[in-house]
Amino acid sequence: MKIGQVPDVCQGHAQCYIIDADLFPLNEDGFSGVGPADEVPPGEEDIAEMGVEACPVAALRVLP
Known part of the structure; x- marks a missing residue:
C-alpha cells in the first residue's frame, strides 16, 4: 500500500500529522x-x- 499527496492542495492543517507524524511528516x-x-x-x-x-x-490519497 502507498499514500500520496495531491499536488498544490495541502493547506497545512496538519490533521494527518496528528494521526501519525512518521507516516505524515511536515516540510519546513x-x-x-x-x-x-x-x-x-x-x-x-x-x-x-x-x-x-x-x-x-x-x-x-491511498494508492494501490
Missing part, C-alpha cells in the same frame, strides 16, 4: 511532506487510511 513550511507515492510499512495500513481521511481538503 508546515505543509505535508508526503511524496507522490510513499510506501506504508506493513501493519500500518489502518493508521495510514485514518491519516488520509483526516485531511479536511482531501490533499492525500
Whole structure:
C-alpha cells in the first residue's frame, strides 16, 4: 500500500500529522511532506487510511 499527496492542495492543517507524524511528516513550511507515492510499512495500513481521511481538503490519497 502507498499514500500520496495531491499536488498544490495541502493547506497545512496538519490533521494527518496528528494521526501519525512518521507516516505524515511536515516540510519546513508546515505543509505535508508526503511524496507522490510513499510506501506504508506493513501493519500500518489502518493508521495510514485514518491519516488520509483526516485531511479536511482531501490533499492525500491511498494508492494501490
